Amino acid sequence: MEQGYYTISLPFEAARRDHRGWHGHSFCLRLRSNATAISDHEWLLSEAARVVEPFDYSLLNEQVPDVADPALLSELEQRLRAVGLPLNRLALRSAPDRGAVIDLCDGQRWCWRSFRFEAAHQLPNVPPSHPCHRMHGHGYRVILEAANGEDAEALGQLWQPVAAQLHRSCLNDVLVNPTSERLAEWIWMRLRMYSSGLRRVHVQETEHSGCFFDGFHHTIWKAQRFEAATAHAAARSITGHGYRLRLYLSAPLDPDLGWTLDYADVKAAFAPLRDSLDHHRLDQLHGLAGGDLLSVAKWILNQANAQLPELYRVDVSEDEQRGVIAERDPG
Ligand SMILES: Nc1nc2c(c(=O)[nH]1)N=C([C@H](O)[C@H](O)COP(=O)(O)OP(=O)(O)OP(=O)(O)O)CN2
Numbered sequence: 001m002e003q004g005y006y007t008i009s010l011p012f013e014a015a016r017r018d019h020r021g022w023h024g025h026s027f028c029l030r031l032r033s034n035a036t037a038i039s040d041h042e043w044l045l046s047e048a049a050r051v052v053e054p055f056d057y058s059l060l061n062e063q064v065p066d067v068a069d070p071a072l073l074s075e076l077e078q079r080l081r082a083v084g085l086p087l088n089r090l091a092l093r094s095a096p097d098r099g100a101v102i103d104l105c106d107g108q109r110w111c112w113r114s115f116r117f118e119a120a121h122q123l124p125n126v127p128p129s130h131p132c133h134r135m136h137g138h139g140y141r142v143i144l145e146a147a148n149g150e151d152a153e154a155l156g157q158l159w160q161p162v163a164a165q166l167h168r169s170c171l172n173d174v175l176v177n178p179t180s181e182r183l184a185e186w187i188w189m190r191l192r193m194y195s196s197g198l199r200r201v202h203v204q205e206t207e208h209s210g211c212f213f214d215g216f217h218h219t220i221w222k223a224q225r226f227e228a229a230t231a232h233a234a235a236r237s238i239t240g241h242g243y244r245l246r247l248y249l250s251a252p253l254d255p256d257l258g259w260t261l262d263y264a265d266v267k268a269a270f271a272p273l274r275d276s277l278d279h280h281r282l283d284q285l286h287g288l289a290g291g292d293l294l295s296v297a298k299w300i301l302n303q304a305n306a307q308l309p310e311l312y313r314v315d316v317s318e319d320e321q322r323g324v325i326a327e328r329d330p331g
Pocket residue numbers: 132178179180181205206207208209220259260261262263264267
């Protein structure tokens with residue numbers, strides 16, 4: 001069996017005054033709710049939009065006593081709960097490189113901050129015919145997540161010495177086999193001793209792939225997209241979307257190759273399924289009678305099982321605001 005969640009993203013523009021003075025932000029609130037608790041996506045979107053609306057084009061200090069990201073997120077949580085919205089997770093992005101998250105299932109709270117660096121690398125253990133065997137480079141993105149009250153400023157200081165070592169370097173001078181998994185582990189080991197709150201390191205080599213390391217496990221994701229039409233009960237007529245996907249996979253690390261699964265192999269294994277979706281009418285695909293976004297995500301999760309048994313979660317969005325998550329039940 002699998003779990004299904006609706007996600008919605010609500011952007012708003014607002015100004016706040018903190019120790020740096022007045023400044024403005026393009027905020028984005030992201031909300032996740034269990035699909036069994038909700039009648040439909042549009043209801044969730046319109047109810048949550050009503051809660052966020054007073055913040056849009058406002059001066060936040062006139063509305064809330066503490067305007068820091070975690071406090072602002074707690075305030076939004078209270079207001080969303082007050083109107084009876086069932087919530088599993090809330091995330092507030094205050095700038096493209098930072099934000100705060102609350103997991104309402106286990107009560108955990110954390111901040112994240114993303115950083116960029118440019119570097120070269122080659123992977124010595126893949127066959128010579130593999131493109132990664134050649135020396136090449138990436139514009140890397142690293143996202144650090146930390147709990148225990150460690151904020152974006154603290155994460156910035158934590159990152160500085162690592163950036164000094166990695167930016168404009170060759171990663172093979174630092175690591176023997178610099179896959180993103182090994183790099184995430186290396187960053188974890190470097191930072192964990194200075195940050196008791198560090199909860200996860202996320203390394204992205206490109207816009208299309210990334211890996212997470214939490215001190216124990218590696219997970220990877222690969223982005224895909226397809227263009228398709230659909231019809232479903234809640235739609236006025238047949239309609240279409242440019243669907244965006246993230247495939248999440250969990251597998252042990254191969255000790256020689258230093259990765260879980262090759263991102264390129266994930267893409268190749270998924271290609272036949274992507275072809276069956278791209279430029280097709282989804283509600284007419286075998287076994288996909290629903291045609292709505294959550295049915296599409298669950299269908300993909302189940303159909304991909306034969307080629308990608310390591311796949312445990314599929315995120316699909318149909319536009320900037322509406323998304324779903326289909327996730328296999330653990331165990
Ligand atoms: N699990 C891993 N797989 C791969 C790694 C890695 O570190 N861990 N690294 C590579 C290469 O370095 C490669 O440059 C990046 O891979 P890939 O996602 O295939 O590259 P693109 O984003 O350019 O791929 P698209 O085809 O555009 O999606 C390979 N695998």
